[in-house]
Amino acid sequence: MNIELAQVPGIEGDLDANLGLALAYIERAREDTDLIIFPETHLTGFAEQGAAASRAISPNDPVFHTLHQAAERQNLAIALGFLERDDADGCFNASVLITPEDGILLHYRKTHLWTDERALVTPGDRLVCVEWRGRRIGLMICYDLEFPETARALATLGAELIVITNGNMDPYEPVHHHLARARAIENQCFVAMANRCGTGAGYTFAGGSAVFAPNGECLAQLQREEGSTHAAIDFSLNRTARGTYDYLADRRIPLVDQNDAKDQRIRHFQLPDTDASPQ
Ligand code: BAL
16 A cells, blocks of 8 residues: 655635645645545644634535545545534544545544643544455544554554544654654554644644554654655555564453444444533
8 A cells, every 4th residue: 555645734714725735735646646644634724712613614515525536536545634513513623534435434533632622622432443445544633642542442443554644733743753653563553644734723833744664664754844755555564563473462451342333344442421522
């Protein structure tokens, strides 16, 4: 599987500009690219005080049909983030995996909210992993990376590749660089994170997008500037890494997961309720 990381800036509240930038990267993706990954909330920009619901869009928004058409044209999958508006449940920090065959195949709502978004969006209540073209892919968003349980849960669901739509800001680039590598090693899977660059929502974003192999090798990395990079994922390395020892098999503290009744390709973890919701 050939992955492209699109390390791009965003403009808070400017859906058209952010979509246009994503489409430009998709259209000029390398012909052999199977999956292109964009940052956290790329389509809408971050939630900010007084500007969460107004920026948020529904997964039924026509923008996702436009992205599905682009995925079909380029025969590649797209992972990207957006602020989601759910008329019943409020706003979420969400990411989707859009495939040529399905449209939105995987829809994940950030379960571990960063400090200043807890008053603005509602945390998700499940971790999800899906099988696409014979490979199991899990989604995480930014702060999720900073909790070992999250990646471990996705690995327990069979994730061979963990995709992170990232919005990591200064001074935390080293945190995400080291933790993404650690998550790959400790779960013996690939980790690919596309981070935002530039400034916005009061932050300076750290870039540092990277792909790590199950042995911790860095297969691709960007510095702070806008751009894209590529990595070829050889999933046989997952088995190689687990040849001598298998962390998941050797665990003493197991996690129990559930299957998705509607689509057996999807498995998930249901998280316990939390009182973290917008005040
Ligand atoms: N270290 C930043 C985490 C986040 O913005 O989700």
